[in-house]
Amino acid sequence: MAVDNPFNQKIGYKFRNKIKGVKPLNDHILARDMDFSGRQLSSGILLLNDDGKSDGIRPRWCKVYAVGPNQKDINIGQWILVEHGRWTRGIEVEIDDEEFTLRRIDSNAVMLVSDELPNDDTISSAVDGESKSRIDWSQE
Numbered sequence: 001m002a003v004d005n006p007f008n009q010k011i012g013y014k015f016r017n018k019i020k021g022v023k024p025l026n027d028h029i030l031a032r033d034m035d036f037s038g039r040q041l042s043s044g045i046l047l048l049n050d051d052g053k054s055d056g057i058r059p060r061w062c063k064v065y066a067v068g069p070n071q072k073d074i075n076i077g078q079w080i081l082v083e084h085g086r087w088t089r090g091i092e093v094e095i096d097d098e099e100f101t102l103r104r105i106d107s108n109a110v111m112l113v114s115d116e117l118p119n120d121d122t123i124s125s126a127v128d129g130e131s132k133s134r135i136d137w138s139q140e
Contacts, residue, residue, distance in 0.1 A: 018094045022102070024068040029105040031080065034062035034087065042119040057084050059111055061118065065102060074110065079117050083109040 024030050038048045064078050074080060086109030090101040 017091055021095060022066055022093075024066050024071075024104070026068045027070040027072075027107050028068040029064060029071060029074060029080070029107050029110070030066040031062040031082075031087070031103055031105050032065045032100045034060050034082075034090075034101070034103060036060075059083055060087075061114075062087070062103065062105065063117070071107065074107075074113055077115075079114045080105065080110045081112040081114075081118075082106070083111060 022030060038046065040046050059081050061079050061081050064074055064076050064080060067074055067076060082105050086106040088104045090103040093100065093102050
């Protein structure tokens, strides 16, 4: 039995918001291309996908899509390193026939700015939830 919904979509179908463009307010930052997949460190070590795990608690790089009129430190097209969790869940959008996930970034959580995508060599400093102490990875 089909269920009616306001978006005229199939149940379980992940839809994208087809829009002409967006403009953030004040000093807000909208970003895209935040990578949650596996990665390779500059040393050549391959790290598996860590999203949703304690190892995944680390800052992430993303590309600035748009900035508000009061944002003076960051420009469109730059790459920013953002503290862990200081971004929204994101919405799937289609703008100018290009599909991507758009997230709002907390402007106070931007740690670094780069004109090119740097190597992502950030490693987690995860805390063991049971003992509330830092995990000593050298003992593993």
